[in-house]
């Protein structure tokens with residue numbers, strides 16, 4: 409899954425591990441966003457649950 413850093417505009421991909429981690433967080437209701445770290449500037453980018461839900465596969469995993 410591609411996200412774009414709002415600080416330096418660097419597009420980067422979340423790893424499958426990060427996606428799994430994010431979905432677990434959403435399933436447990438711990439947060440409504442996942443903190444992704446930009447590989448270039450190291451800023452934290454918040455990726456909201458809604459962004460993940462745009463992907464039917466991830467949406468299905470969240471229902472789990």
Ligand SMILES: [Zn+2]
Pocket residue numbers: 413414415416417418446447448449450451
């Ligand atoms: Zn960045």
